[in-house]
Structures are given as structure tokens and as C-alpha cells.
Amino acid sequence: MGDRWRSYVLGGACAAFVVIPTVGPLLGKGEQTRRYDTVITPPDYAFVVWAPIFAGSALATGNQLLPGNRARPVSRRTGWPLAGAFATNALWSLAAQGDRFALTPFLLPVATAFAAVAHARQQRLPAPAGWAAATPASTGLLLGWTALASAVNVAAGAKLAGARESVAASVAGVLGVAGAVTAGVAASRRGRLPLALASGWGLLTTALYPRRPRGVRIAAAAGAAAIAAAARR
Template identity: 65%
Template sequence: MSSTGDHLRTATLAGACAAFVATPTLGALFGEGEQTRRYDTVITPPDYAFAVWAPIFLGCIASTVGQCLPAGRDAAMSRRTGWPLAGAYAINAAWSVAAQRDRFAYTPYLLPMATACAAVAHARLQQVRPDTTWSATTPAATGLLLGWTALASTVNVAAAAVAAGVDRMAPRMVAGATAGLMAAVTAVAATVAASRRGGLPLAGAACWGLLTTAATATRPRGVRLTAAAGATAVLAALAHRRRVDRTA
């Protein structure tokens, strides 16, 4: 039976998800958008790669609807993941506002916080099975969001440095950005290997960003090789997880 806490959690989740989807969408339609192109980095995926936000938004909307339905409000999946997902959505919306207002100094703090919230939700959903039809969408949505924002957090740190006046092609900048990308890939691969649920969408979102970066001829060769190797590592972690699941 749904409690007052369930109603409060789902109402907060619904509001945060609405802000998460509407803020960048309306900003692009009626304003200048997030203006990330002006702070391009050597590890930023190409423009077309950002189409990944379409399935992320759709998945998060479906997950939120499922958690807000009467059958989903008191579901174990909702109770375990609702609050951290609300945090992830709200902070992502705040990131979009900062990017649209050219406040890039805040973005290296906001996006890792949003990613951490998504990571908490992803870890918690490993502990429960989807117990309604709609709750099965939560692992997929959370995996997609985590996989993309884990890489984007590293890109944002590099973008903030560029915004502060650092030459994006300076050797130290390229080396630092590449090292950051490697660290993010290591974390993603480890998470995929440990994921009983949501591992495929997590790997898919991360590999999409990595492979599109690897395919961008204007990026330094070392960055492209690192991205390609990173995608290979994530896929290897996914294959390992599949083997473990089959023998369990």
C-alpha cells in the first residue's frame, strides 16, 4: 500500500524528470541552447553523438511514469531508486541551466554529482527485481543515463578548463583529458562487469560516446586510440558479465 512517503517521492521524481527533459529542450527551441560547442575539447564526442539524449529522455520518462502509477508507487524498485533518480534528474536540469547561462565554471561540479546519483540508483536496482511491467524500464533508463553522463563528466572538466582559457590542444591538456577519459572508462567497465541489471544500456551509451569519438578524424590520434580501446574494454566487461549470468 502506498504511503505518504511514496506519494512525496513520486511527486518529487515527476517534477525533477519534467525539469530534466524540458530545460534543455525548451532552451534549444526558444534560446541559444547550452552553447557547448564554444568549449570544444579533444575528448568531446561529435555533434551527432548527442542524439543519444533522445532514448535517454524517453527511457527516463517511461521509468518515471512507471514509478508514479498506482502499482509502481510502493514497488521495491521505486522505493530503492526513486530518490537518487530524482536527484540525478534535478542536478542534470541545473547543469543545463548553467550551460545555457554560460556558467561553465559550475558544470564540473554539477554533472559529477548527477552521475553519482545515477550510480547510486544503478547500484540499488541491482538489489531488487522489477516487480511490475513498468519497473523494468528503470534499469534501462538508469543505465543509459549513467553510461553517458559518466563520460560527459570528464568532458565537462576539460570544457571548463577550456572556458577558463586553457588551450585545448596544449600537450598537457590533451594528456590530462585523455587520462580522465581512461579513468571514466575504467569505472564504467567495472560497473558493467558487476551489473546484473542495466549493464547492456550502460555499456551501449558509453560505447556510443567512445566509438563516435574514435571515429572523429579531427581528434588527436592518441585520443581516438584511447576511445577505441575503452569501447573494447567496456564490451569485454559486458561479455564477461553475460558469461557469469549464464553459468550462475
């Protein structure tokens, strides 16, 4: 019964995670992120990364929902934290669409923490086979992107609260997140490449964005290089 309820909650949370940010713009209530641009926000085209995140998450969730897979170790160990990550990301989207952007710096780090728990738990499990491999892959993508996005949201929240945007502080934030992701990639046995790809993509596109300060672009390039080196080990 516990496996069944967990799968129900996971399925509902994943559905909200995918549908809310997809349907919102069609109804004229898209996320108002452009209003709170920062010096470390990646360019618009970088956000295409959500397509593989959504697709991978839906595939992994669908696999866990199958009756024969509900009791598998990967489902039991990752189901609840992934449900938390999906639900909190959905709340983030609702806040961004409702112009309650002041809430996003608190929501996204929580979503990242849930994804980090799911990712960490998979490191101690046997290598997944077949469609079960979608779970570590999609979790890595989600964690890699939201870790970087959390720093951007914190910077946007500070700016919204009236704080003066500091390039030096932004550079420190970029390097801090890149260092944490690099350590996570180096320590991972499962999902390390998707984790590296998601964060590396965000950092690389920021490094190539001419509208960002030179110091931020250099820090982003250095972070992307460090993550790539860790992924190749």
C-alpha cells in the first residue's frame, strides 16, 4: 500500500511539474523571469534545457508507476524526494507566473535539495537496467539545472528586495555553485554525465553571452571547464 500511495503522489507531482509551466504561457500567464534579469542569468535559448528535463522526468516517473516497478529499490529510495522536487518546482512556476517572484529564492533551493537527496540515494543502488536508467539521468539533469538556477533566483530576489547588484558577489556565487556541482560530479557513479551537462550548459551559455560582465563570463567559463574535467575522470 505504501508503494502504491508513493507512486500516486509522484505521478501527480510530476504531472504538475510538467503541465504548469507548459500550459501557463498558453493562457497568457507565463513566468515573469525577464522582469528580474541578473548579471548571471543565462540567455533565453539556454532554457531549452527544460525540454529534456521534462521528457526525462515524465519517462522516469512513468516507469516507476508501473505496478511491477513500484517496489524496486530505485522507486522506494527516490520516489518521495523526487515527488518533493517536482512539487516544489511546480510551486516555483506558480509563483513566477503569479508575479510573486519574491518567493522563488526560497522555493528553488528547496527543490534543488530534494533533487540532491534523490541523486545521492541512487549512488548506493545497483546500476539500473532498461528504462530504469531514466531515473538517474533525469534526476541528474534536474539537479544540475536547478542548482545553477537557485543561485540566479537568489540574486534576483536580492535585487527585487532593493539590494544593489554586485558583480563580485555574483562571480563568487557562480564559482561556489560550479565548485559544488564539480564535487558532485566527481563523487557520482550514477547520473554524473547528465548532472554535468545541465550545469555545464547553463554556465557555458552564460560565458558566451556578450551582455554579461566580463568577470561573470570568465567565472562561468572556468566553472564549465571544471565540471567538464570532473565528468571526464
